[in-house]
Amino acid sequence: xxxxxxxxxxxxxxGLDPAQILVRLALxxxxxxxxxxxxxxxxxxxxxxxxxxxNTVGIDGYEPSLVEARRxxxxxxxxxxxxTNLARHFQPRQFDAxxxxxxxxxxxxxxxxxxMQEIEKIARKRVLxxxxxGFLPQGHADADDLQAHLSGxxxxxxxxxxxxxxxxxxxxxVRGEYHALKDKPMVLWGAVSLLGHFLWSRWRPEQAAAILCxxxxxxx
Numbered sequence: 595x596x597x598x599x600x601x602x603x604x605x606x607x608x609g610l611d612p613a614q615i616l617v618r619l620a621l622x623x624x625x626x627x628x629x630x631x632x633x634x635x636x637x638x639x640x641x642x643x644x645x646x647x648x649n650t651v652g653i654d655g656y657e658p659s660l661v662e663a664r665r666x667x668x669x670x671x672x673x674x675x676x677x678t679n680l681a682r683h684f685q686p687r688q689f690d691a692x693x694x695x696x697x698x699x700x701x702x703x704x705x706x707x708x709x710m711q712e713i714e715k716i717a718r719k720r721v722l723x724x725x726x727x728g729f730l731p732q733g734h735a736d737a738d739d740l741q742a743h744l745s746g747x748x749x750x751x752x753x754x755x756x757x758x759x760x761x762x763x764x765x766x767x768v769r770g771e772y773h774a775l776k777d778k779p780m781v782l783w784g785a786v787s788l789l790g791h792f793l794w795s796r797w798r799p800e801q802a803a804a805i806l807c808x809x810x811x812x813x814x
Contacts (some may be wrong), residue, residue: 611775612788615762617724617806620760621645621693624722624808628690630760632716634709635677635697636663642693643668651689653677678705682713692717695724696773699732703745710755714811723752727761727799732771749799752807759804765790769803 622645625631629649633642636659643650652669654660660672675723677685680700685729692713713721729746749759759763763773764787771775775783795802 611780611784611787613784613791614773616761616788617804618645618790620762620806621695621722621724623644624806625691625693628719630689631691631693632671632680632684632689634680634692634694634714635700636660636669636672641696642697647765651682653683677701678708680709680716684716685688686715687718688716690718691720691722693722693724695722697725698723699725699730699743699745700741701744703734704747714809717811720813720814721757721809722759723747724762725805725807726773727766727802727805730766730771747807749804749805749807750810752805755809757807758811759799760806760808761795761797761799761804762806763803764788765795766802767802773804 596689618641621641625645625647627645631642631647631650633650633652636642636654642652650669651662651671651673652660653673653675654663655674655676657674660674663669663672673683677697694713697789698709699708710721710723725747726743728748730743732741749761754758763769767788768776768790769781775787777783791802799805
């Protein structure tokens with residue numbers, strides 16, 4: 595743990611947020627043994643490339659995000675489609691893993707539960723959901739960008755649905771919209787977030803800014 599903290603503090607001095615790197619490490623660990631993944635609500639994220647996933651398909655309902663994703667070559671294939679109707683585009687057990695990063699909070703509770711049911715059918719091995727811990731108010735950056743938060747998801751609730759929950763991004767009090775640090779200087783508050791993660795919120799996901807929820811389907 596000391597070596598990770600040392601590296602993270604170095605990254606903070608360079609103006610980076612090391613807590614985001616811990617998210618990538620957690621994703622990588624959760625996807626061990628998976629060769630293909632459906633990234634639902636991809637929002638031109640580089641996460642799947644950064645965790646070394648060999649075969650990735652992304653689906654998103656916001657065309658500008660897909661245009662940017664194509665430019666950045668974030669996925670092997672991209673689909674413009676409604677993330678609340680995945681059965682229209684994909685078959686049961688088509689991918690080793692289904693991943694929804696910062697997506698489910700943008701849906702109503704009813705649609706979020708429907709999404710959860712669908713990705714659990716499409717995945718063969720694992721389902722990963724990354725979301726704020728509880729409800730985090732967030733509005734639109736643009737009128738039609740689908741970025742407003744419509745629901746919140748508590749760790750205990752996700753555990754009742756059969757997920758293992760890990761606290762990430764440090765204590766929720768230091769972060770706001772888009773998981774950004776609320777205060778400056780970034781070095782100070784990034785360090786507070788990092789230390790809070792290792793010493794507290796990693797083990798108490800209800801106190802964390804975000805949660806990674808992992809469900810294994812291999813024994814199902």
